[in-house]
Structure formats: C-alpha cells, structure tokens
Amino acid sequence: MIPAQFEYTAPTTVDEAVSALAQGGEEAKVLAGGQSLMPLLRLRLAYPELLVDLNRVAELRGVRDEGDSLVIGAMTTHHTVVRDPLVNQHCALIALATATVADPAVRHRGTFGGSLAHADPAGDLPAVTVALDAEMIATGPNGQRTIPAGEFFADYLTSTLQPGEILVGVRVPKLAGWGFHYEKFNRVAQAWAVVGVAAAVRRANGNIAEARVGLTNMGATPVRARAVESAVQGTQAAPAALHEAASQAAEGTHPPSDLHGQADYRRHLAQVLTGRALAAAARV
Amino acid sequence: MPRISVKVDGVTYDDDVEPRLLLVHYLRDWLGKVGTPIGCDTTNCGACTVLMDGSSVKSCSVLAVQADGSEVTTIEGLAADGQMHPMQKSFHEEHALQCGYCTPGMILAATDLLRDNPNPSDDEIRDGLEGNLCRCTGYQNIVRAVRRAAAEMTESAAATDPKEARV
Amino acid sequence: MTEQAQATPGAAKEIGARRARKEDARLITGQTRWTDSIQVPGLLQMAVLRSPMAHARITRIDVSPALDRPGVLAAFSGRDFADEQGSLPCAWPVTEDMAQPPNPPLAVDEVRYAGDAVAVVVARDRYSAADALEAIEIDYEPLPPVLDLEEALADGAPLVHSDLGTNKCYDFHMPAGDYQAARDRAQAEGGIVMKRRYLQQRLQPSAMEPRAVVVEPIAAAGEFTLYSATQIPHILRLLLAMTTGVPEHKIRVVAPDVGGGFGSKLNLYAEESIALLVARRLGRPVKWTESRSENYQATIHGRGQIQDIEVAATREGRLLGLKVSLVADMGAYLQLITPGVPLLGAFMYPGIYKMDAYDFSCTGVFTTKTPTDAYRGAGRPEATYAIERAMDDLAQELGIDPIELRRQNWIRHEEFPFDTIAGLTYDSGNYEAATDEALRLFGYEELRREQAERRDRGDPVQLGIGISIYTEMCGIAPSRVLGSLSFGGGGWEYASVRMLPTGKVEVVTGASPHGQGHDTTFSQIVADALGVPFDDVELIHGDTKSSHKGLDTYGSRSLAVGGIAITQACGRVIEKARKVAAHLLEAADTDIEFSGGTFRVRGAPESAKTIQEVVLATHLAHDMPEGVEPSLDADATFDPENFSFPHGSHLVAAEVDTQTGFTKIRSYVAVDDCGRVINPLVVEGQVVGGIAQGLAQALYEEATYDADGNLTSGTLADYLVPAAPDVPEITMARTETPATTNPLGVKGIGEAGTIGSTPAVVNAIVDALRHLGVDDVDMPCTPERVWRAIQESSAASA
Incomplete structure (x- = not known):
C-alpha cells in the first residue's frame, strides 16, 4: 500500500517546527518515529497535506537530569529510553514498559513523545506516564506550557495538544526507593x-x-x-x-x-x- | 521534490524523490535493490528490514527522504570482501529458511540483535526477532542459526583484536 | 572402489544425508527473483479497485476520471471485459448437480464479498496507479450479506447468487457400512453414542510473499509470458488457455522464486486473468502486486466448517461407527478446488482407526465472504481435528486413558496393508512404534502425575496433556482415483534427466517448488541414482518453456510422485548408458554392472567406464552401438498406484493459566513417520514449520467478519500470525516405515505437521480444564475463550 501525496518539511529546531506546523494549518501533521503514522498513511486512513518531520530536531532527543525529575526529549527513541542510565536509575518503570513496545526495529524509529502524542489507549506508555504523574511539555505558537499526564489524554487517539502545538518533552518525577x-x-x-x-x-x-x-x-x-x-x-x-x-x-x-x-x-x-x-x- | 543522498551497500546515490516515496520502494524500484522484499502494510512482518546507520529498521515505514544522509545496508550488502556474513552462513547451515521471503529481514534483524547482545539465550533470540514473521520454519532453526552465528562471531572476535571484530 | 561397494549397487550416499540446501545461496544474499522484482521493458503497473461492501449491486461505474490522473494509461471496469473475461474455473464438480455460478474476474453487475475486484487502472508506476484508483466513481446498492453458514441454509435467507434460488452449493454423501446398525448395536449393548460439534474457523493462509503477476505480451504474435507467484505454472497455463482463449502454445508461464504458498497460490486468480487481458488490450507489459491487505481479502481462505460428529462405541471402547455431517463454507465463488476441499477430508475422518461403519456427508454453502480453497492440509487437518478431538472426548466419557483407547482401535502394524472403512488402502504404518517413542520422549506418566498434583492443590496454572495420532493421505495422485472423484485433472508427474557432455546433469521436473527444497532433495536422489556428485546436478522447474509439462506442487506430492518420476528417468539413462558402456568395453549388456557412477564388466573390474566417459561417448557419437541413438537423456512420468500415508504421534503439554485463560505450550513432542527420508534436515524443517501453522490455528488465527461482512482481520495487526516467542521448541523424532507403493519408499511430509498439531494443542487445553467441567473450547483458543469456558462451567456447576 502506498501513501497519498503530501508535502514534507524537516526542520532542525523546535521553533522552525512550530512555524512549519502553523503554516501547514489543519492539514499538517507531525511525523515523529512514524511507526504508527506510516501504516495509517499507507492504508490511506490519513491524508495529511504536510508532514513536519521532527527527526532532525536534535534538541528533542535525549534525557536530561533536572534535579527532582528527568526530562525525556520527545524524539528520544524507545531503543534509547530502554538503555538510558538516568531512566533506569530514576524511573525504571518507563524502561520496563518501553522494552515491551513493539519490536526492536520499531523501537529504533519509534519515539517516546510520538507514542504519547498518538494517544492510543492500547499503547503501553500513556498508562505509565499517568501512573507516574508525568508532565507533558508542549510548545506552540503561544510558547510553552505543561500539561499533567492525567489531563493530556482526551479520548481515543486524541490528546489535549492544541492545533499547532508540539510535544517536546516529558517531565517525570524521580522515584527513589x-x-x-x-x-x-x-x-x-x-x-x-x-x-x-x-x-x-x-x-x-x-x-x-x-x-x-x-x-x-x-x-x-x-x-x-x-x-x-x-x-x-x-x-x-x-x-x-x-x-x-x-x-x-x-x-x-x-x-x-x-x-x-x-x-x-x-x-x-x-x-x-x-x-x-x-x-x-x-x-x- | 526533495533531493536526497543515500549510501546504500557502499554506493552513494543522489536522487530527487517525492516525499511520500517509501524507503523500500526507493531501494527496490529506483536502485534495483530487489533483495529487500515487502510483506505487509503495517510494520508487522519485518520482511523489509534493513540496517540504517547500523540499526535495524523496517524500510516500509521510513520515507526515502528520511534516509537522506544515511547509510543503508541491505541483505545484498551484508557480505564483505566476497565473504558471506556468519549470519548468512549459519542460516544456510542450520536450514533456517524455506521459501526465503522473510530471510533478508530476518538475517538483518538477527545481526542487529547480536550487536546489542553478542551472546543471547534462546529466549532472548526469540524475543529479539519478534518483529519478523516467518511462515515456513516455525522459527526453531532460525534460533539455532542465530545461536551458531553468535558462537562463531564471539570466537572470531576473541581470535582477533576485539576492536576490529565485525558484529 | 572397494569390493563391498561393488556388491551393493545404488548404495545410498546422498539419500539420508543432512544436506544444507543448494537453493539457499541466492535467498540468503538477496539475489532473488520474486515476481514483483521482475522488470521488463515498457512495464506498466496495474492496480485493482475492490468492493468495500460484502454484497451489493453495482448501479453505476465510471472509470474515466481515473484517466485524467497523472501517469495513467488505461482504466477498465468489469463491463469493459464482460465479453472476454470468462469465468474463473472450478475443476472439481463434486456432485452432478453442484451449483457452479459464474466467477467473473472483474465483477460486472454485483459484488459478493468485500474485496471482490471491480475495476483496474494501469499507470506508469505503482504510486500513480494507487492514486488513480481513488478517482473511479462507483455507486453500490447494498444487498444483504450472507455470513452464517446455518442461517444461509434456512428458508428465506438472502441469496449470494440469486439465480441459484439457494445458497446451497452441493450435498455430498458417502456411506460405508451400515452406520445405523453400528449405532443400534452400541445402544443395545450398553455402549455409547457420543455427539459433538467442532468448529473449524476460517484461516488466512498468509504466505509471506503476497501474490504478484507480470504479463509480457508480444502482441503482434499473440504470445504471452506470464510470471506469477504461483505453485502451479503448468496448471495455470492450461487454465489461462481455457478461460482467455489464448492458445496454450502461445502462453508461457513462469513461477520464479515464490515466497511460500501453503495452497493459497494454487489457483487461477482474477488478477492473473485480468493482467493478461489488459496486456493483450494495451499491447504493453503489466505488473500487479498484491498488498497484504488485499491478500487477506482476495487470496483464498482456508477451513471454515461446522463439524457434527457422532461416534458409536462399545462400553469397552471399541469403535463401531462414525458419522460426520459437515457444513462447509465455500465463500462467494468456487475457485479451483473449493468444493472438493472437504472431500479430501472425507476419507480421513476414520483416521488410524478400525470401525464397522462410516457415514460422511457434507453440504457446501455460499456466503458473501472470500472464497475458500486449499490451505495446508486441505480437508485432512479438519478431519484429523474432529477424530482426534472425538477420541479424547470418548476416552473421557468411557473413563479410559486416551492413549489406551487409541491403541485399542488403531490398525496394528501387522495388519498393513489395511483397507479402511472409508475405502482407502493404507500401505504401511507403525503407530505403535511412533507412539511408544513419543511417550518415551514426552515423559507421559510423569506429566500425568504432575497434572494430578496441580489439580489436587487447585493450582491456578493447570497442566493438560494433548494427544494426536494422525495419518493422512498425500502425494496427491493417483490419476484414476482423482478421476473417480470427478476431479478435473490428473495426478501424475513428469521428469527429464539430461546428461551434458561434461557429465553434469540437468533434471527437469514438473514439480514447482516454493520453499520445499526440491533442488536439494532431488539432487540427492539423482546423485545416488547416477553415481554423480551432488553438486553436478542442476534442477530446472517452474517455467513451462523449459519444464514443459507437469502437475506442480501441492498435496505433499512432489517427492512421492515427482521424485519417483526422476528416479525412473535416471533408471532409463542408466539402461541406455549400459548399452553404450558394454559396446565400449566390448562386453555383453548383461555382463555390465553399474555402481557408484561406474560401469564394470562382471568379473573384470579393471575394465570400466565412468558414467562421465559414457556420456561424452554418446555426445561424440563416434562409436555408438548398433541401433542406439546419440546423446544421453531420458524422460519419465509417474502415476502412483496409491496415495502415501505418513503418520505421526504428537504429544503436547500445555499450561493453562485459569485466571487469565492464557495457554503456554510447555513441551511438544512429535514423532513422525514419512517412510524413507531423503534429507532429514528438510523433513524436520517441514515438520516444525507445519506444526507452527497448525498450532497457530489452535491458538491464534481466525478470519473474522463484522455484521456487515467486512473482514475485520484484514491486516497482520489483527490476524495474529505467531512470531518466534509464540512458538515453542519442538522435540522431534522419526520412525521409518517405508511406503510400499513407490520404489523409494517415501511418503509426503509437507502437510503432516499442520495436520497433527491442531488437535494435539486443543486436546491439551481441554484436558487441563476437564476437571473444571470444560469439555470444549472453540478455536482459536484465545485466552478470553478459555477464560469464558471456565466461567461458564463453574456457573453451570454452581
């Protein structure tokens, strides 16, 4: 099966990504790891006019220590999350659950933020973020805001991200002991x-x-x-x-x-x- | 149309492609790299698995434009210097294939597995290959083949400078 | 060469060897030639538009908007081909009055299953073709779907084919002995008459390579080369000639590398036919490649039966009679052998057992679903499932150990050849040996003890032991038997052995491999027969131009039929070569011995010619014996006198989590007997792969439809083909009871694992739960179904 035509842009910064998404309007869609989106495109269950690919936005990758919490960049791949020393030390539940997501090849492409923004209740990671009282960090035309995980998932395949907003990272409290x-x-x-x-x-x-x-x-x-x-x-x-x-x-x-x-x-x-x-x- | 530059099995190709072109179709229809087949629409079967910058990916779920600047290894580029990769040899020796359609993806997924875990248990091998479906073999000989390749690769790595060992 | 080797002509060096396969080299390096990989000059891409509805009238169809899309060369609806597309053939009219409605490659007025092809577009590339499909305008007037087999037979049911006035395709009845008398006797003597209903869910065969076809026409000459991912290039050519009107000699069919079939590539499919018609009309080569989603809608499904079983037995457990009433799902149309699949099972319901009477009947029913046809085992897995489930149930009813009940009733090894109640003659078998070995490897008594302990302590994880002792009829042939069953084809196979001047050997076979390893096993046979090195043998197959006749690969027939044809052709080569060797050695033909590739004069071993020397002599032809023609090759066809009857004893230990319903196979022992083994590596591969497929029917796979008739298991995300972690390690062993009906003593093994495994697994699950009141779980035995079975039994007993 073959996707319908779309335009494509691959910004290298979050700012560029936000403005690309804004320009694309309602028919623009963010492409993260693509492991859920690509099948939807191939089966022609989705017809975006523009894909904003976040794979070249370096600042969205990696895990940062913020003292009482970790921030996992939205484009950190599952493969990286599973092996990340900070995640394993402070929020091992995330590593455990991520290791069960799909298969190794999908985990090489699929991303932490992508899985959450897709808001599939059958996905393994949304429940984990809800259990851990994580916070979603979103950036949009109006700047950055934080959404508690419990308020992030609105409905089946629907998050409370506003049009034009991008999930840039997830703050997870460290849980010692x-x-x-x-x-x-x-x-x-x-x-x-x-x-x-x-x-x-x-x-x-x-x-x-x-x-x-x-x-x-x-x-x-x-x-x-x-x-x-x-x-x-x-x-x-x-x-x-x-x-x-x-x-x-x-x-x-x-x-x-x-x-x-x-x-x-x-x-x-x-x-x-x-x-x-x-x-x-x-x-x- | 975006211009991409991709190194596939050691050769660099520059092409203008539609954004929607799937990497697997780029490999097959544009480059004639037909050793990589397609088995599904949903990232389940793994037949189209290739290595992208060393990591296994399903080339039906990556856009060709996303591979711009990357190095892709397909089954056709796995043998080095005319020598088959130990994984290819052990698939043959252990009768780990029948129709062979899943085999390119299976072999590449298995090499990626050993890169992560050079000495996997049988269960780890099975788990590591969960993204690759085979309808013929019942997987038993595939597990044996990966075990055998792992042993051979560990041996040859021990026999040579570990830094130069191929995994 | 030693004296001993001379004394044992034809000593097997290759036969029986664990040869790694010669076909692997290209498959492990990607140097493959799948049909979708084939490029020819000027190639266009065809895409097929399919009905989104299960049943509807096409009230309007306009393909012209597709022509405005970029890169599109043509678009056609069924109406454009109505006069020339004919009807896809069904070769098996199982009864004289069987209903055989037209099966147009492209639907013209009505669609009858979701996925029915309605139009095609032809474009420069696959992307343009996919886009253009969306431009076709089509209006449907919905008609009621026909989904449930029994409701379909009820009065007033909506009709799949309104012209027929019924959804019934046929009633087939095959009585043997007096079943009523057997039943009466069981009742009169205080025995048992046990009734059961077992369900065979629909399955999606899921060969890893979806289908594909490339048609390359030479329009001016009216010639066509058709490449297809098919199991049956020879049959396909014949069928194409019969349906398209292109003369047979103007069609060349090539099966290049084919990525698995399992019966699903054993057909003339709509797309093959349409691609040829389109290529003819456009005068351009055309390719069509199926997506997995299309594959699940438009490639045949397997199984799909309701099985009502009645067993009459004495109180001591001796089988008296068996009655089988099937309702079989044909789907919307009859494909090549759709109606005959249940009949391939009809002969196998008695299984390995002796009984006095047998009554088989089957009603074929049309539904608005994908047509069914042969899927690995075709009829025989269904039969084996029913009888082996019934034997476990009967053992339970009578309080007899299920192994003992089987021993009491099976054909003892000294009773072969044995004429079964179903009318077959089983030539050989040894169920005792295989079962004893299986029990030993399995640790039966110990597992029974553990089972009792777990029951006693109310362990949430219960242990079940499943047994399946099967035989099956395969090596599908003999032609006269197929004829007596009204099958519209023969069952022989062809071979040609061609000696090249340098002593290398080309072997042409009419079998058409797609994963089985024919090149390797056939080379082993030839190497031993001719005394040449294994590597000196090359197989030629799958191309009607180079392998001009044959009956292809299905029904575990390639070795037991095709392998024998090769053996016979080798024998003819040797006989001719013997004459030439005698002439060269100045001896009488009758004084020439042949062994290990060398002809020797009896009593003068120094006087010898190798087969390579003889070949060269026949090629040079400088000095041929009187009346012997130059060159050295021979043809043979083989039509066996009987089917082959492999058998096996499969034992499964399953752990069932009664809290979740999840089943884990703890151990699986399979002792199979396929007669003489050419290559153990290949046999083991077939067995374990077959077991995985049968186990998948038991646990995972099911084609499901919603109330509107949409296939809801239409992708690999919903149709659960097991991956490596889902399949257990299989402990395999073999016994060897040679077939007596062919010179190699071989029996087929391609389907045996699938046939044996399904009942073994389900029996294990039921056995784990019997003490909780569970006596059946429908397949696939999903955790939810298992859990519900436990809930319902505990509710019933409360």
Missing part, C-alpha cells in the same frame, strides 16, 4: 496489549507505603486505578493483600469490546494483572 513493574497481557508477542498494568510501589516496614497504578487499554484513555492505590496503601506487602486490593482495578473503567477482548473480560484481566503487577513491583 520504589519498585516497578509493567504487566502486559497480549495474545502474541507482536500484538497490542489486551490490558496492561503499570505499577509503582514504595514499601516501608513490610507494608505498602504508597502505590501508583496505571491501566492500558481499559478505556478511551489510559486510566489511573485510584481505588486500588488507596486500598493498597498501608496494607501488608504480601500477595494475598495485594490481590485483594487489585480486585478494585476495574472500578470506574470503560474498557472497549473489540476483536481482542470483550469489556467484561478486560475488567477481569485488569484485576488479575493488577495483582500480579503490584506483587512484582513489591518484590513479593
């Missing part, structure tokens, strides 16, 4: 998650002091399992207690029914997988 796990459930290795669970757990004195849980593919947007988080807080760091708390994982979710799973099955899976993710994150 936490345990992490990403539990991905898919039918074959290549498939999207039927359900995924991103869990971060801080233990103290044999109990769970604090936990964060994000759910993949349990609604039109990634979901924070708040009921589980409060239920698990202060409980014993033992499998039974964690699985008990996990039974609330599906609360308030509206999972889709599709080829890969009906909603009730997804609700059930969310509970089972959340228990497993918590146990793995708590190392019990």
